[in-house]
Amino acid sequence: GIHDIEVRLGKWHKIFKVNGTSGNVSVDLSLHGEITFSYPYDATFKIEPKNYESFMPSAKVVKTGSKVCLLGDYKITVSKKGYDTRTIDITVNECEYIDNYRIPLYCKADELNRLCHYEKAYAEYDKMAKRKDDHALYVLGEYLYEGKGCTPDLIKALQTWKIAADEGNTDAMLRYAKESPNDEEKEPYLLAAANLGIHEAQYLLAGLYVK
Numbered sequence: 001g002i003h004d005i006e007v008r009l010g011k012w013h014k015i016f017k018v019n020g021t022s023g024n025v026s027v028d029l030s031l032h033g034e035i036t037f038s039y040p041y042d043a044t045f046k047i048e049p050k051n052y053e054s055f056m057p058s059a060k061v062v063k064t065g066s067k068v069c070l071l072g073d074y075k076i077t078v079s080k081k082g083y084d085t086r087t088i089d090i091t092v093n094e095c096e097y098i099d100n101y102r103i104p105l106y107c108k109a110d111e112l113n114r115l116c117h118y119e120k121a122y123a124e125y126d127k128m129a130k131r132k133d134d135h136a137l138y139v140l141g142e143y144l145y146e147g148k149g150c151t152p153d154l155i156k157a158l159q160t161w162k163i164a165a166d167e168g169n170t171d172a173m174l175r176y177a178k179e180s181p182n183d184e185e186k187e188p189y190l191l192a193a194a195n196l197g198i199h200e201a202q203y204l205l206a207g208l209y210v211k
Contacts, residue, residue, distance in 0.1 A: 032071040033092035037064055038196050039102035041134045041168040043080040050075055050089065064168075065196065078103045082133065099197035109136065122149030129160070137164030138172040145179075154179075165189050170198050177201070183208060 032055060037045050043064050047057040054072025062068055070092040079085045083105040092098070109124035122143050128136030137160055143149055144157035158179055164172030173193040177186040187208060193201035 032069045033094060033096035033098070034067055034069055035090075035092055035098040035101050036067045036197060037062065037103070038100045038170060038198075040064065040078070040080055040083070040105050041170070043078050043083075043103075043105065045103075046077040046079075048075045048077075049073070076103065078105060080105055082128065082131075083107045100199070105135075107135075109139070113139070118143070118149035120149075129163075132163070132167055134164050134167035134169035134172065137161070137167065138169045138175070141172065141175065165192075170196055170201075174198060174201055174204075177204060183211070 037043075041064050045062050045064075045066070047060055047062070047068060047070070049056060050073040054074060055070065057074070058069035059066065071094060073089065073091050075087060076090055077085065077087045084107070086103060086105055088103060090101075107124075107128070109121050109128060112118075112121035112124060122140070125136045125140045125143065129140045141157045141160035141164060144153045144160060146152065158176060161172045161176040161179070165176050170193045173189040177189045177193075180186050187205070190201045190205040190208065194205050
């Protein structure tokens with residue numbers, strides 16, 4: 001006859017209806033969630049299950065842009081050269097697909113910015129920008145655009161955002177595309193950000209195509 005079969009594996013739980021006359025029955029245990037770490041750029045993410053009920057990740061250490069299959073509770077440790085290491089807890093549920101997961105990291109310049117020491121922060125961001133740090137380049141562009149700790153310079157701000165975008169910073173891709181007067185220059189950056197799951201970039205790209 002017809003039977004309910006309850007299957008449990010850690011946090012994974014499902015009830016199937018099966019026909020007892022059908023012989024061997026196989027159960028698909030592949031259901032899980034997925035997460036893509038999109039920020040910070042050029043960072044390393046170490047993934048550890050918090051308990052025995054959580055599935056082992058499809059990869060224990062990944063770089064920015066990587067997609068990982070998870071199901072349960074995890075501790076994520078994020079590290080990037082020149083930034084404070086940060087650890088957070090996350091939960092990923094069955095069939096939950098997160099395509100743009102961002103974990104902010106902070107550096108000395110960010111702290112100076114938070115304290116409104118703009119001239120000192122500008123100098124620190126400028127040092128980091130010379131090493132092609134994507135976050136520093138992006139914030140430096142904002143400083144140049146607004147005139148924080150420096151003389152406002154829209155042309156230099158656009159140039160700085162473009163360099164940050166070329167280094168893979170999605171915030172800079174979006175900012176450069178918004179401020180650039182050239183639609184042909186906007187498109188590749190909006191497309192790159194859209195492909196990384198940035199919803200605003202997807203919206204702006206659609207608007208560009210219908211012009």
